[in-house]
Amino acid sequence: MKTSIRNRRSRRAAIAVALGSVLALTATACGDDGSGSAGDKGNEGSGKGEITFWDNNGGVRTDIWKQIIADFEKKNPDIKVNYVGIPAASAQSKYDTAIQGGGLPDVGGVGTAMLAEVAVQGALEPLDSRLAKSSLNGELSEKLLDSSRAAGGGKALYQIPTSSNNGVLWYRTDLFQKAGLEAPTTWSKFYAAADKLTNKGKNQFGFTIRGGEGSIAPALDAAYSQSGVTSFWNGDKTTVNDPKVVAALEKYVALYKKDTPSADVNNDFTKMVAQWDSGTIGMLSHNLGSYQDHLKALGADRFRGLPNPTLDDGKRVQISNPVDGMSVFKSSKNKAAAWKFVEFAVSHEENSKFNRSAGQIPANTEAAQDAWIQKAEPTKLAAEALNGSDTTIVQLPYYLPDWNTISKADNEPNFQKVLLGKMTAKAFLDTLADQLNKAQADWKQNH
Numbered sequence: 001m002k003t004s005i006r007n008r009r010s011r012r013a014a015i016a017v018a019l020g021s022v023l024a025l026t027a028t029a030c031g032d033d034g035s036g037s038a039g040d041k042g043n044e045g046s047g048k049g050e051i052t053f054w055d056n057n058g059g060v061r062t063d064i065w066k067q068i069i070a071d072f073e074k075k076n077p078d079i080k081v082n083y084v085g086i087p088a089a090s091a092q093s094k095y096d097t098a099i100q101g102g103g104l105p106d107v108g109g110v111g112t113a114m115l116a117e118v119a120v121q122g123a124l125e126p127l128d129s130r131l132a133k134s135s136l137n138g139e140l141s142e143k144l145l146d147s148s149r150a151a152g153g154g155k156a157l158y159q160i161p162t163s164s165n166n167g168v169l170w171y172r173t174d175l176f177q178k179a180g181l182e183a184p185t186t187w188s189k190f191y192a193a194a195d196k197l198t199n200k201g202k203n204q205f206g207f208t209i210r211g212g213e214g215s216i217a218p219a220l221d222a223a224y225s226q227s228g229v230t231s232f233w234n235g236d237k238t239t240v241n242d243p244k245v246v247a248a249l250e251k252y253v254a255l256y257k258k259d260t261p262s263a264d265v266n267n268d269f270t271k272m273v274a275q276w277d278s279g280t281i282g283m284l285s286h287n288l289g290s291y292q293d294h295l296k297a298l299g300a301d302r303f304r305g306l307p308n309p310t311l312d313d314g315k316r317v318q319i320s321n322p323v324d325g326m327s328v329f330k331s332s333k334n335k336a337a338a339w340k341f342v343e344f345a346v347s348h349e350e351n352s353k354f355n356r357s358a359g360q361i362p363a364n365t366e367a368a369q370d371a372w373i374q375k376a377e378p379t380k381l382a383a384e385a386l387n388g389s390d391t392t393i394v395q396l397p398y399y400l401p402d403w404n405t406i407s408k409a410d411n412e413p414n415f416q417k418v419l420l421g422k423m424t425a426k427a428f429l430d431t432l433a434d435q436l437n438k439a440q441a442d443w444k445q446n447h
Contacts, residue, residue, distance in 0.1 A: 041330065041331070042125075042329070042330055042331045042332045042333055042335060043333055043335070044334075044335050044336050045332070045333050045334030045335060045336050045337060046334065046336070046337075047079075047334070047336035047337050047340065048078040048079055048334075048337065049078075049079065049080070049334055049337065050079075050080045050081075050082060050334075051079065051080075051081055051082070051105075051106040051107060051332070051334055051337045051338050051341060052081075052082045052084060052105040052106050052107075053065075053069070053081050053082065053083055053084065053105060053106070053107050053108060053341065054084045054086055054091075054094070054095075054105040054107075054108035054109060055083065055084065055085045055086060055108075055109050056086055056088060056091040056108065056109035056110060056111060056324075057086075057087075057088045057091075057109065057324075058084070058085020058086045058087055058088075059085060059087055060088070061085075061354075061357070061358065062083075062085045063357075064353065064354055064357040064358070065083060065085075065354075066083060067353065068344075068345055068350050068353065068354060069081045069083055071344075071350060072341055072344045072345070072350075075344070076340060076344070079337050079340065079341070081341060084105065091109075091111075091114065092114045092117070095108070095110070095114070095118050095123070096117075096118075096121075099118070099121050099123050104123060104329045104331050104332075105329060105332075106328070106329060106332035106333075106334055106335070106337070106338040107326060107327065107328050107329065107332070107338040107339075107341055107342060108326070108327060108329065109162075109324065109325070109326060109327075110124075110158075110159055110325060110326070110327040111322055111323065111324045111325070112147060112148065112151035112159070112320075112322050112323045112324075112325070112398045113151075113322050113398055113404065115148070115151045115152050115158060115159050115325075115327075115398065115399075116151060116152055116153055116398060116399035116400070116401070117401060118158075118327070119152050119153060119156075119158045120153070120401070120447075122330065123329055123330060123331070124152075124158040124159075124327050124328070124329060124330060125158075125327070125328040125329065125330045125332070125335060126156040126157065126158060127156075127157045127158065127159075127160060127327075127328065127339075128156060128157045130328075130339055131157065131160065134339075134343055135343065135347075136160070136343055136346055136347070136364075139348070139364055139365060139366060140160070140161065140346070140363050140364060140365065141161065141164075141361075141363050141364075141365055141368070141386070141387055142387075143386055143387055143391070143393055144161040144164055144323050144363050144386075145157070145161060146393065146395070147161070147164070147320045147321075147323045147393065147395060148160070148161050148323055148325055150320070150395040150398070150399065151320075151323070151395075151398040151399055152399060153399045153447065154399065158327055159323070159325035159326065159327050160325050160326050160327075160342050160346055160363075161323045161324070161325040161346075161363040162324050162325050162326060162345065162346055162351060162354060162355075162362075162363050163323070163324050163325075163351075163354065163355050163358060163360040163361060163362060163363055164321055164322070164323045164324070164360060164361045164363070164386065165287040165288055165289060165321050165322065165360055165361070166287060166288060166307065166318075166321055166361055166382035166383075166385065166386055167218070167221050167285065167286075167287055167307070167308045167318060167319075167321065168285070168286060168287055168288055168305040168306065168307065168308070168378055168382060169184060169190070169283060169284075169285055169305070169306050169307070169308050169309060170276065170283065170284045170285075170286060170290070170294060170303055170304070170305045170378075171183070171184055171193070171282060171283045171284075171303065171304060171305075171306070172279075172281075172282050172283070172298075172302060172303055173301070173302060173303055173304050174301075174302045175197055175282050176193065176197075176282070179193075179196050179197055181193045181196060181197070183304070183306065184283060184306065184309060185306060185309060185310065186309050186310050186311065186312050187225070187226050187309045187310070187311065187312070188312055189309070190283070190309045191251075191255075193206055193282060193283065194206030194207040194255055194259040194260075194282070194283065195258075195259055197259075197282035197283075198258070198259045203280055204280050204281070204282075205259055205260050205261055205280065205281045205282070206255075206259040206260075206281070206282045206283060207255055207259050207260050207281065207282065207283045207284075207285075208260055208261060208264055208267070208272050208275055208276055208281050208283070208284050209252075209253075209255055209256055209260045209264045209285075209419070210264070210267060210268070210269065210272055210285070211256070211264045211265040211266060211267055211415065211416055211419050212265070212266045212267045212268040212271070212412075212416075213268040213408075213412065214268055214269060214408075214412075215412055215415045215416075216407045216408065216411055216412060216415060217319065217396075217407070218285055218286075219249065219252070219253075219415060220240070220319055220396070221285075221308060221318060221319045222248070222249070222252045222285070222308075223245045223248040223249040223252060224245060224248075224317055224318070224319055224394050225248075225308055225309065225310075225311075225316070225317045225318055225319075226248035226251065226252070226311070227242065227244035227245045227247070227248040227317075228244065228311060228315070228317060229242050229244055229245055229317070229394070230317055230392045230394060231394060232394050232395055232396060232397060233397075233440070236437070236440055236441065236444065237433075237437055238432075238433050238436045238437055238440070240429055240432055240433045240436060241426070241429040241430050241432070241433040245429065246425055246426050246429055249418075249425040249428075249429065250425045250426075253418050253419055253425060256419045261275065261281070263275075264419070265416055265419050265420060266416075269286055269290070272284060272286065273286060273290045273293050273294075276294075277293060277294060277297035277298060278297075279297075279298070285308065287321070288305070288359055288360060288361070288378055288379055288382060289359060289360075291305065291359060291376075291378055291379075292359070304377065304378070305377065305378030305381070305382075306378075306381060307381055307382055307384075307385035310390075314390060315390055315392070316385060316388065316390055316391040316392070317391075317392045317394060318385075318391065318392075318393060318394070319393070319394045319395075319396055320393050320394065320395045320396050320398075322398075323363075324360075325363070326342045326345060326346070328342065346363060346364055347364065348364050348366040348367050349367075351363060351364040351367040352364070352366075352367035352370045352372070355367065356370075356372050356373075359376075359379065360379075361379060361382055361383045361386055362383075365387070368383045368387070397436065397439075397440065399443070400436070400439045400440065400443055401439075401443070402435070402439040402442075403439070406432070406435045406436060406439065410435060411428070411431070411432055411435075414428050414431060414432075415428060
């Protein structure tokens with residue numbers, strides 16, 4: 001643990017040094033070619049000419065972005081968009097390198113997981129005033145805007161959201177019907193179904209729990225949504241080890257090996273999805289991204305995807321899911337043209353087109369009402385849950401520089417210990433809380 005803390009402090013120090021260095025750089029005359037660094041103030045530009053756009057999920061989303069760019073250039077013939085596709089796994093390092101050495105784009109895709117780290121280095125343009133004067137004002141999901149603002153540190157808006165994934169409880173309708181079970185819309189119904197659908201002798205289980213890579217977010221989602229605790233912070237202290245959250249997690253992890261396969265302790269989402277699609281498990285908690293896999297394996301009539309369960313009174317609490325979005329870079333020499341591209345990409349028609357391709361929830365609320373969503377029940381229900389008046393979003397602290405390390409490397413092994421009975425849920429959450437409280441204190445001291 002001491003080594004981990006030293007590494008994180010060294011990382012923060014390196015960011016601070018890098019920030020100081022880029023702020024000391026003298027802005028160079030580089031035209032409208034997106035070649036600035038974080039220290040460059042840039043300017044509004046002519047609103048014409050060339051801009052550079054970095055796609056933070058290049059390859060996967062290249063075709064749809066090229067369609068959107070073609071649409072934009074047709075309506076804006078005096079602006080040319082240079083597309084650069086960057087694989088998602090290397091997007092963060094690509095931005096960090098350009099912040100320090102120059103070569104930032106005018107506009108780029110920046111997800112909430114990396115937003116704070118890019119923003120804290122002085123690389124992003126605040127977008128509040130631009131949005132207030134834009135045709136997009138009032139057209140975007142307030143829940144997603146809240147997540148974007150929170151991920152950037154809670155003050156300025158550094159990202160215009162384009163889309164969100166959402167937690168989905170996938171369940172086998174054929175197995176539920178055969179067992180005479182109601183749809184698992186509440187946590188009470190979920191636990192009843194998990195128990196009734198389990199028959200270990202036949203290798204049949206009611207649920208599959210994520211114990212391998214990526215386990216912390218779904219565990220926290222289950223714990224918070226059952227507990228009714230609606231904020232991640234109480235002052236400067238996290239609520240992650242609130243007694244209600246602890247009790248909820250204890251109930252959730254008690255499913256392991258009782259109503260779930262023992263192999264779940266090591267399973268990431270790929271193995272879980274494959275295991276569920278094999279047909280011997282009743283329920284799977286995953287996001288919208290696995291819909292096509294289920295459709296191919298099971299056909300449309302043997303499964304459904306619902307938003308994660310509510311409390312018995314119908315109230316829904318869920319953690320914030322990663323939000324993808326677009327940011328304008330402060331060093332851009334043509335911010336006017338960059339902003340025009342953002343406005344266009346998140347407009348009704350284009351945002352609908354993008355999210356239909358991605359299988360995600362549109363940030364544009366008009367796009368979220370389009371026919372394709374109404375026909376795609378899991379996406380439709382997820383969008384309604386996300387934007388529903390009875391839904392409370394617990395904002396995870398993506399803005400903390402240590403968040404990814406704490407929620408992955410430091411605590412995924414501990415969660416496995418909880419499943420195996422080698423660590424209590426309380427000890428796990430107390431450890432997590434201690435790390436988060438220290439990270440929050442450090443962040444507040446430096447911001």
